[in-house]
Amino acid sequence: MDGHAGTRSSLVWAVNLAAALMVLLWTIPTFGLLVTSLRDSDQIAASGWWKAPFTSVQSDFVRAGTAPDQVAEGEIWVIAGNVLEQGEKLRAWGTDSRDPMAFAPGDVATLADGRTLSVAVDGAYRLTSPVEFTETRGMRIFITTLTPPRFTFENFTRVIGAEGLGQAFLNTFTVTIPATIIPILIAAFAAYALAWMEFPGRALLIAAVVGLLVVPLQLALIPLLKLHNDIGLGKGYMGIWLAHTGFGLPLAIYLLRNYMVGLPREIIESARVDGASDFQIFRRIILPLSFPALASFAIFQFLWVWNDLLVATVFLGNTREQLVMTGVLRELMGSRGGDWEILAASAFISIAVPLVVFFAMQKYLVRGLLAGSVKGG
Numbered sequence: 069m070d071g072h073a074g075t076r077s078s079l080v081w082a083v084n085l086a087a088a089l090m091v092l093l094w095t096i097p098t099f100g101l102l103v104t105s106l107r108d109s110d111q112i113a114a115s116g117w118w119k120a121p122f123t124s125v126q127s128d129f130v131r132a133g134t135a136p137d138q139v140a141e142g143e144i145w146v147i148a149g150n151v152l153e154q155g156e157k158l159r160a161w162g163t164d165s166r167d168p169m170a171f172a173p174g175d176v177a178t179l180a181d182g183r184t185l186s187v188a189v190d191g192a193y194r195l196t197s198p199v200e201f202t203e204t205r206g207m208r209i210f211i212t213t214l215t216p217p218r219f220t221f222e223n224f225t226r227v228i229g230a231e232g233l234g235q236a237f238l239n240t241f242t243v244t245i246p247a248t249i250i251p252i253l254i255a256a257f258a259a260y261a262l263a264w265m266e267f268p269g270r271a272l273l274i275a276a277v278v279g280l281l282v283v284p285l286q287l288a289l290i291p292l293l294k295l296h297n298d299i300g301l302g303k304g305y306m307g308i309w310l311a312h313t314g315f316g317l318p319l320a321i322y323l324l325r326n327y328m329v330g331l332p333r334e335i336i337e338s339a340r341v342d343g344a345s346d347f348q349i350f351r352r353i354i355l356p357l358s359f360p361a362l363a364s365f366a367i368f369q370f371l372w373v374w375n376d377l378l379v380a381t382v383f384l385g386n387t388r389e390q391l392v393m394t395g396v397l398r399e400l401m402g403s404r405g406g407d408w409e410i411l412a413a414s415a416f417i418s419i420a421v422p423l424v425v426f427f428a429m430q431k432y433l434v435r436g437l438l439a440g441s442v443k444g445g
Contacts, residue, residue, distance in 0.1 A: 100117045101416065102412075102416060103117040104409065105224065105415070106120075106220060106221070106223070107219065107220070108218075108409060109408070109409050110126060110128075111218070112408050114126040124215050125159065125213070125214060127211070128210075128211060129168075129208045129211065130151045130208070131205070131208055132147055132185075132195050132208075132209055133195075134147075134201070134203055134205060135203055135204060137149070138201045143198070146194060147194075149192075150190070150191045150193065151191045151193055151209055151211050152191030152213065155215070155218065156213040156214065156215050157189075157214040157215075158173045158190075159173075159212045159213060160173070161211045162209075163179065163207070164210070168210035169210075169212050171187070173187060173188060173189040174187075174189060181198075181199070182198045183195065183197045183198075185209070187209065187211075191211075224416075226400075226413070227397070227400065227414050228417065232388050232396050235389065236391050236392055240393045240394075242305060243380065243384070243392060244370060244373045247308070247309050247316075248366055248369045248370045250313045251317050251320050252320060252366060254317060255317055255320030255321045255365070256350075256354075256355065259324035259325040259328050260328055260346075262274055262321070262325045263328040264328065264329075264349075264354075277318050277321050278318075278322060288314075289378070290382075293307075293383060303390075304384070305384070307383045307384075308380060308383040312369075312376075312379060316372070320369070323361055323364065328358055328361075331357055336349055336354075366429065367425060367429050374418075374421065375418070375422070376392075377394040381395065394418065397418060
């Protein structure tokens with residue numbers, strides 16, 4: 069029968085389907101971000117990323133030439149030029165924003181004062197007048213074009229070539245690596261004590277750790293910065309390392325304690341019978357067996373610190389020598405944050421290192437989380 073030991077459950081297909089849907093839900097936005105990073109701003113404004121492989125319809129206007137550009141052809145004055153960029157095809161054009169598609173390519177529009185305007189299929193326009201042009205600002209020609217799909221690495225070049233990005237990359241590593249290692253070291257000792265050492269108030273400490281998990285870190289930013297200033301730390305690497313350590317310890321202790329408490333008691337008791345001290349048990353038995361949980365938290369902490377902007381801004385500063393990668397990319401976006409192509413390219417550049425870390429340690433992530441979620445005591 070299905071569901072018995074040694075048989076295949078009839079719900080396996082549902083589990084596989086759910087897993088496939090979850091993978092799809094994560095993959096589609098990431099792929100969309102990649103496609104967006106390879107498009108220019110005009111394409112992004114004209115259509116969604118899912119239309120990137122297809123020809124898109126775009127509307128815009130260009131200005132005709134001015135008086136210095138005119139030439140005399142017999143008794144008329146002519147200003148000529150082209151309204152299209154390379155690869156574009158003209159679909160329609162107009163002279164009024166209220167009817168930008170009034171004319172087909174090749175039509176001739178009659179304007180005021182005896183002037184005429186024609187725009188050919190290839191985008192070449194010809195503006196004529198019986199009298200000499202005097203305008204210093206060219207008239208607007210509204211165009212609707214068919215733009216073929218095109219991709220560019222210009223966005224990545226602009227981001228990688230941004231001033232100060234190399235220094236910010238080093239700053240981010242300088243912040244992230246110690247801010248990942250320090251809380252792991254402290255939490256490992258604390259988790260062992262809460263899991264295997266008997267002392268008064270242990271239950272209260274465990275409850276306090278669980279309670280700290282739900283406290284927003286934003287509540288502690290200003291008081292903690294004031295404390296740093298009062299004791300002379302100020303804004304610097306030591307301050308931000310301690311801040312990230314404090315914010316990451318509750319999750320680290322909770323995760324590691326739940327994992328360690330599920331380790332076989334017989335091994336630990338045998339070691340104590342053989343005369344091993346708590347430190348020897350911790351170093352020779354607990355740490356090797358707890359590596360999946362340690363790796364799980366290391367991934368979480370590394371990703372959080374690497375992508376952090378708020379804590380780095382508060383505890384490190386905003387000068388060019390102090391900015392982390394997220395700070396430089398924020399400045400590159402500008403005050404309005406409308407350069408979506410730069411945002412998409414910046415996102416992929418910033419996640420390169422976290423992706424390497426995640427794929428290198430992903431097997432430990434699943435093992436550590438599952439073990440910590442089903443074992444307790």
